[in-house]
Amino acid sequence: MSTLQRDPEEQVQVLDENGGVVGEVPDLGDDELVEMYRAMRLARHFDKRAVSLQRQGRMGTYPPLSGQEGAQIGSTMALDDDDWMFPSYREHGGAVVRGVPLTQTLLYWMGHEDGNKMTPDTNVFPVAVPISTQILHATGAAWASKLKGDDEKAFICYFGDGGTSEGDFHEGLNFAGVFDTPNVFFCNNNQWAISVPRERQTASKTIAHKAVAYGFDGVQVDGMDPLAVYKVTRDAVEKAKNPGDRRRPTLIEAVQYRFGAHTTADDPTVYRDDDEVEKWKAKDPIPRLEKFLRETGRLDDESVDAVTQSVEEQVADAIDEAESVPRPEPSEMFESVYAEMPDHLREQMEDFEQLREQVGDEAFLRE
Amino acid sequence: MSLSSADSDQLTLVDGVREALRREMADDDRVLVLGEDVGKNGGVFRATGGLYDEFGSARVIDTPLAESGIVGTSIGMATKGLRPVAEMQFMGFIYPAFDQLVSHAARLRNRSRGRYTCPMVVRAPYGGGIRAPEHHSESMEALFAHQPGLKVVVPSTPSDAYGLLRASIRDPDPVVFLEPKRIYRSSREPVDFDAALPELGEAVVRREGSDVSVFTYGAMVPETLEAAEMAKEDLGISVEVVDLRTLSPLDRETMVDSLKRTGRAVVVHEAPLSGGLGGEVVSALQEEGLYHLEAPIKRVGGYDTPVPLHALEDFYLPAPVRIAEGIRETVEAEA
Numbered sequence: 001m002s003t004l005q006r007d008p009e010e011q012v013q014v015l016d017e018n019g020g021v022v023g024e025v026p027d028l029g030d031d032e033l034v035e036m037y038r039a040m041r042l043a044r045h046f047d048k049r050a051v052s053l054q055r056q057g058r059m060g061t062y063p064p065l066s067g068q069e070g071a072q073i074g075s076t077m078a079l080d081d082d083d084w085m086f087p088s089y090r091e092h093g094g095a096v097v098r099g100v101p102l103t104q105t106l107l108y109w110m111g112h113e114d115g116n117k118m119t120p121d122t123n124v125f126p127v128a129v130p131i132s133t134q135i136l137h138a139t140g141a142a143w144a145s146k147l148k149g150d151d152e153k154a155f156i157c158y159f160g161d162g163g164t165s166e167g168d169f170h171e172g173l174n175f176a177g178v179f180d181t182p183n184v185f186f187c188n189n190n191q192w193a194i195s196v197p198r199e200r201q202t203a204s205k206t207i208a209h210k211a212v213a214y215g216f217d218g219v220q221v222d223g224m225d226p227l228a229v230y231k232v233t234r235d236a237v238e239k240a241k242n243p244g245d246r247r248r249p250t251l252i253e254a255v256q257y258r259f260g261a262h263t264t265a266d267d268p269t270v271y272r273d274d275d276e277v278e279k280w281k282a283k284d285p286i287p288r289l290e291k292f293l294r295e296t297g298r299l300d301d302e303s304v305d306a307v308t309q310s311v312e313e314q315v316a317d318a319i320d321e322a323e324s325v326p327r328p329e330p331s332e333m334f335e336s337v338y339a340e341m342p343d344h345l346r347e348q349m350e351d352f353e354q355l356r357e358q359v360g361d362e363a364f365l366r367e
Numbered sequence: 368m369s370l371s372s373a374d375s376d377q378l379t380l381v382d383g384v385r386e387a388l389r390r391e392m393a394d395d396d397r398v399l400v401l402g403e404d405v406g407k408n409g410g411v412f413r414a415t416g417g418l419y420d421e422f423g424s425a426r427v428i429d430t431p432l433a434e435s436g437i438v439g440t441s442i443g444m445a446t447k448g449l450r451p452v453a454e455m456q457f458m459g460f461i462y463p464a465f466d467q468l469v470s471h472a473a474r475l476r477n478r479s480r481g482r483y484t485c486p487m488v489v490r491a492p493y494g495g496g497i498r499a500p501e502h503h504s505e506s507m508e509a510l511f512a513h514q515p516g517l518k519v520v521v522p523s524t525p526s527d528a529y530g531l532l533r534a535s536i537r538d539p540d541p542v543v544f545l546e547p548k549r550i551y552r553s554s555r556e557p558v559d560f561d562a563a564l565p566e567l568g569e570a571v572v573r574r575e576g577s578d579v580s581v582f583t584y585g586a587m588v589p590e591t592l593e594a595a596e597m598a599k600e601d602l603g604i605s606v607e608v609v610d611l612r613t614l615s616p617l618d619r620e621t622m623v624d625s626l627k628r629t630g631r632a633v634v635v636h637e638a639p640l641s642g643g644l645g646g647e648v649v650s651a652l653q654e655e656g657l658y659h660l661e662a663p664i665k666r667v668g669g670y671d672t673p674v675p676l677h678a679l680e681d682f683y684l685p686a687p688v689r690i691a692e693g694i695r696e697t698v699e700a701e702a
Binding site: 333 | 429501
């Protein structure tokens, strides 16, 4: 039976907290398993450096992802190349798996619109900051694919536990159920919407339960177990394309924890206890997978060191590259508003350019 | 924290907001605060800091993450005798609540011919200038000023944040209270907690001058005062600065009086120019003051583009140099 047809209260798990096998290991090759581990290490290291860049004033506000690598990497690795990903604003780790360069993510949080100019062929939509708004886009994109007779693509959409409270969550999942669209709705339940705990978002016993009301499968998975996440997502992606007698969409609730702050502008010590954080850190997805890979002979000290070195280099290179990108040309702000620039906007741009010439860029800058 | 412990000597604008909430809550049991992260966290800008501990979770309420839910339930509460003060975390996230605000809060009194009313406040930090992420820097006050039945208030000083918010909470109609987050902590001043509360709908002259009147509000007030100083030093122009404070209803009397004194006018806001509040100010000035005008009225605003991400934000927002240029053009214009 598919992992998807189960009681929403039952949590799918493959690895226990110590990396011991407690479920069926998904069909992944040795290289893919090591790549999964490397991608998680890359995401973790990137996150650490990004927070530090923000602290040093080299980047704007940044939303950390540490603790959520298992959900991000496990799920994006389960996608096929032609599938589409609709992120919220925290899925930089998963975006890398899709081929989005780290430099692009850095540029976005450094305040460059080019960070949203998604790399061709990655099939990743731009980051969505307004909560859960992307769910409807993912449903619409999947619906379009279906209307065009293409059932070769699945459309995965990420959002948080807080996001399930927004009306757009309901409308997106409801449309998906009614029109039977090839969607995978992936809820990163990291327990906290900034300072508001999961229990304050819904009285529903689980978030996975909500799928029942939309008429499709809802499944809860240990979101800090990358192998379980892979397995569940893979089943959902396959069902989206070949539903058999099931509805195409699936709601996945990946239960996990954000180790750090909501963003670098947030101080989580105000609203949650260290004990709670420590409890969840024991479920850290990275040592869990590492232990499994070591015990099954796929990793050893030497290969772990090699991963460490290579992710450090990759992140350092991306930072160098992003920081070497000059500030965008100010007139760029006028250029992409419409397909053709209206006259009044052109006049505004010309006035702006004239004043810039007169007074110089420094006269505008506040820092 | 007791009510007497607040240091009235040196308050920032966000302190003024918080003190207004505290004192209204202390004075009136009907007042409650609800929104995302307003409770234990004290708000992402700490505008509600300490209130949760002081008044408890039944009056300082962390809600599910749903702006329409927050504003829509506030309407229901207001009709049942409570005085909800709803916080929208950023103005850029207010849109899910737009339907509730314009279709219901704004119209309930009128459509029930006064049987039901909506005495509530929706607070939202607005505007750019803090290097925030995408959708965190919008200045869309015109959307609300366009809606009959809503009042729109924007303070620019700690004292006004305090006084105008208290007045807004006491107002019998729904008020959209927009807080210029760029200047939440940029200056401090003594706040007289016992002073008479300002009336909504009253503008104030921040700087007297004789050559030109500049009408502005919110975070553009200090920028305009800086531009006025530049215009005086560099060009010898005497600039009057009028802080509108309430965008709906506008204080036409103070505006036109100022225009009569100077004969020239500039309007400054950081919102996009087209369809912005500046157009309404210009209309009011020409309707009631055309014969006093000696030059066309100039608008200086954000450009008609989305607010750029922060690498270019300083070029988008009206900088003092750009405001000063608008002042110069207006003063030098000849019929």
